[in-house]
Amino acid sequence: LAAAEAEVVSALTADSAADTAGTTLSKAALAAKLLTLSGVFAMHKPKVPTSAELLSLLKEKLQAEAGMCSPEWIKRQRQTLKIGHGGTMDSAAQGVLVVGIEKGTKMLTSMLSRSKRYIAFGELGKATDTLDSTGKVTDEKPYDKITQEDIEGILQKFTGNIMQKDGQRLSTGEAVEARPARLVTVYSVSFLRFQPPRFTLDVECGGGFYIRSLVNDIGKELSSCAHVLELTRTKQGPFTLEEHALPEDRWTIDDIAQSLEQCASLLPDELAFKKPKSEKSSDQALSYEYITLSETKREEDEIKTLRGRPGWCVCPDPGMATSLQNVLVLLNDECDWIKTNQLSEFDLSLIFFV
Structure with missing residues (x-):
């Protein structure tokens, strides 16, 4: 390794080449960071897309930001999110x-039963086959004699433990089979x-409650x-629209x-995702892009700690790593190394998170 380090990788002298290298390194760092994300957070879902469609859009957006949407990436399927x-x-x-990433997806079942809060805007006088404005009008009745006091007077009937029937499944447009x-x-x-x-209502309810059925x-x-x-x-469990939901x-x-990181503190201890302790000692510098050789360890010991972690880069100087100079890449768990100038731009975008 020492001999290999002595052979400094040729500097990227051309401005265009330097820009490309910098962009590649930045993308690689983002990809590495993306693939280390794990936990639960909240996002602000806009109208129109379904929850499933929104997650697909989010996944595509994040992978595009990290440069993980190229044909080569799709073909190799190195990692999935x-x-x-x-x-x-x-x-x-x-x-x-509420969205879970990686290990955070295991926490989502508990979120289904957590309380939710809604602001519901209803309209009297018309019923639809979906119980909302997206459906076809199925009935019309007068409402002109209904007062605010009338509405307020019946709300208590819909508070507490009540019986409710499912409505229509909006994601498919098909009627749900009659159920108790x-x-x-x-x-x-x-x-x-x-x-x-x-009329407008503020409703706080438990899991499995249909606001459409309530208004109906x-x-x-x-x-x-x-x-x-x-x-x-406006709220699900501890996550609120104003404080926690990320806008687009x-x-x-x-x-x-x-x-x-912020949302982890909102979850019960038994659900909160805890980051594993680093296996690296305090005298070793670890980042998304490289591992700096420790001055207090022999090089062969340093290599041993990396065994089984292909894709990591080793560099004697963090400053050099930013320009892709004097960097060696661990290709496999047999400790075979290759210098960065022997890699294509695409491979270079993968080495940090293989």
């Missing part, structure tokens, strides 16, 4: 969607506004009919990494 969500939202709904009513929990229903025929039932209780115009989830312009690797 595991992402899931903690509770389906209607495609027309927006708001807090289920026991669900509503912690609170607060009246916010009434501008006939529209309210319409029936008022001897009319109703459907959901808009629906916003912050769906980046760095922002998600920061959010994962």
Whole structure:
């Protein structure tokens, strides 16, 4: 290794070559960071896409940011990014969607039963086959005699442990097979506004509760009919829309990494993802791009600690690694090394996270 280090890789003298190398190194660092993300965070789901479609978009966006969408990458399938969500939202709904990455996906089951909070905008006088504004109108009834006091007076009937029937499955547009009513929990229903025929509610409920069914039932209780115009989830478990849900312009690797760290403190100890302790000693510098040789260890000992971790780079000087000089890459667990000037640009983008 010492002899190999003595052969300094030729400097990247051309400006264009230097720019390419810098970009490649930056992409590699981002890819490495992406593949180390693990935990739970919240994102702000916009209207239209389903929860599953949104996760696909997020995955594509993150992989594109890290340069992991090239044909070579897809062909090699070096790594996959595991992402899931903690509770389906209607495609027309927006708001807090809890997302798990890697080991965080194992925590999502517990999120299904956590309380949720919604702002629901309903409209009296019309019923639809989907119970919301995306469906076809199936019935129309008068609402002109309904007052704010009438609405407030019946809300208590929909609080506590109540029985509720499923509506239509919006993701497929198919009617759900008739099922017995289920026991669900509503912690609170607060009246916010009434501008006939529209009304607004603030609802906090347990898992498995359908806001569309609630609005539909309210319409029936008022001897009319109703459907959901808009629906916003403002909270799920400890995650709130204002404080924790990342908007679309912050769906980046760095922002998600920061959010994962912030959100970890919100989860119960038994659910919170704990980062494993580093196997490296304190006198060794470890980053996403390289490992600096320790001055207090023999080189053969340093190599031994890297066995079984192909893809890591070794460099005697962190400053040199940023220009891809004097860097050696561990190709396999047999400790075979190759210098960076022997790698293609594509391979160079992979070596840091193989």
